[in-house]
Amino acid sequence: MMDTPKLLLLVLIGAGWCGVLVTCEFTFGTDASPFLCNEEDSLWCAGDANVGSNGVLNFTPDDKMKPQEYVQTAGMALVSSPIDMRGKSFRTHFTFRIERMYPLGPGDGLAFVMLGSKVKGCAGRNFGAYDCSGWQIVQMVAVEFDTYQNIDIGDINANHVGVDFQSIRSKISRDASEGGISLAGGEVIHAWIDYSAVYGQLEVRIRLDGRKPRDPFLSYSVALSDIFSGPVYVGFAGSNGVYYCQSFYSILYWTFRTFWEFPPLNLLRAIISLVVLFVFVIFNKVPRENPLSDRLPPEDSPAVSPREFSFRKLKFDTHGFIHWIRINKSVSIYKGTLRMRIGPLWSSSFG
Numbered sequence: 027m028m029d030t031p032k033l034l035l036l037v038l039i040g041a042g043w044c045g046v047l048v049t050c051e052f053t054f055g056t057d058a059s060p061f062l063c064n065e066e067d068s069l070w071c072a073g074d075a076n077v078g079s080n081g082v083l084n085f086t087p088d089d090k091m092k093p094q095e096y097v098q099t100a101g102m103a104l105v106s107s108p109i110d111m112r113g114k115s116f117r118t119h120f121t122f123r124i125e126r127m128y129p130l131g132p133g134d135g136l137a138f139v140m141l142g143s144k145v146k147g148c149a150g151r152n153f154g155a156y157d158c159s160g161w162q163i164v165q166m167v168a169v170e171f172d173t174y175q176n177i178d179i180g181d182i183n184a185n186h187v188g189v190d191f192q193s194i195r196s197k198i199s200r201d202a203s204e205g206g207i208s209l210a211g212g213e214v215i216h217a218w219i220d221y222s223a224v225y226g227q228l229e230v231r232i233r234l235d236g237r238k239p240r241d242p243f244l245s246y247s248v249a250l251s252d253i254f255s256g257p258v259y260v261g262f263a264g265s266n267g268v269y270y271c272q273s274f275y276s277i278l279y280w281t282f283r284t285f286w287e288f289p290p291l292n293l294l295r296a297i298i299s300l301v302v303l304f305v306f307v308i309f310n311k312v313p314r315e316n317p318l319s320d321r322l323p324p325e326d327s328p329a330v331s332p333r334e335f336s337f338r339k340l341k342f343d344t345h346g347f348i349h350w351i352r353i354n355k356s357v358s359i360y361k362g363t364l365r366m367r368i369g370p371l372w373s374s375s376f377g
């Protein structure tokens with residue numbers, strides 16, 4: 027029997043967030059951590075999202091024998107616990123398959139989504155992620171794998187990858203054929219999405235053989251901290267239009283992790299600061315010799331002339347004259363009494 031999938035928190039989970047103070051990591055689609063819908067510490071599934079008989083995460087009905095019976099399908103699956111993304115970078119890798127049912131054309135496509143709350147969208151061109159006008163009222167970032175060209179919203183073709191913010195109109199997109207990939211070709215496709223909070227860069231990579239390419243397929247500059255003000259739900263969504271279930275969408279494997287990232291220069295500065303602090307603490311723990319203390323006679327020793335006094339006493343007795351003495355270290359102070367009517371005075375001479 028397979029174990030219940032758990033979100034693996036590297037340090038701590040708090041207040042229902044996946045890492046209020048820490049990073050988090052999770053994997054789905056393995057024997058140890060299978061996809062599960064609407065169970066504790068697993069996935070929130072809405073619409074047509076379901077875990078199929080073969081264990082994969084579907085966004086269309088599991089039964090592929092009667093696609094004509096399903097119209098306007100739309101499914102969304104999100105990790106049930108929100109993730110604290112503040113200041114953090116993330117990496118995710120997943121495999122997906124889009125199975126085309128009709129030769130005339132595939133459905134609309136699949137998308138990796140990040141949302142400020144659990145809100146399923148509409149079918150058709152909206153991927154089950156946006157509302158029916160192509161907008162999302164909560165904060166949202168999506169990487170779409172679009173297999174149907176909607177010219178009115180600027181789709182470049184029926185086989186492209188795009189990066190969206192809040193709107194279904196992509197900020198940037200690229201023909202998947204340039205990577206040698208047919209998104210709706212029925213093959214298992216690997217996708218990697220990396221975000222650097224330090225450099226404010228979102229990168230998308232796709233490949234068929236599972237070897238992560240060195241160069242990104244898409245790259246876009248964005249600060250997610252400007253988009254998300256609170257916890258973030260991550261997952262996927264997929265949809266079809268009004269004419270049958272033209273494509274079936276599945277996620278076969280998914281791993282995701284957030285992490286703290288530090289710029290190299292800042293890291294070097296931090297190391298130097300720690301070293302300096304360490305040296306300072308050690309140095310101040312070693313008792314330093316007072317150059318005068320060894321030469322000071324006890325306060326109750328018999329009177330001698332001349333007699334040395336401690337700095338503390340001189341500072342007190344001279345009411346600030348001590349500052350002048352410290353500047354001129356060759357100075358010696360002598361204490362005496364003048365027989366004058368104005369009373370005792372302090373006198374000094376300089377050596």
Ligand SMILES: [Ca+2]
Pocket residue numbers: 134151172173174175176181
């Ligand atoms: Ca489209």
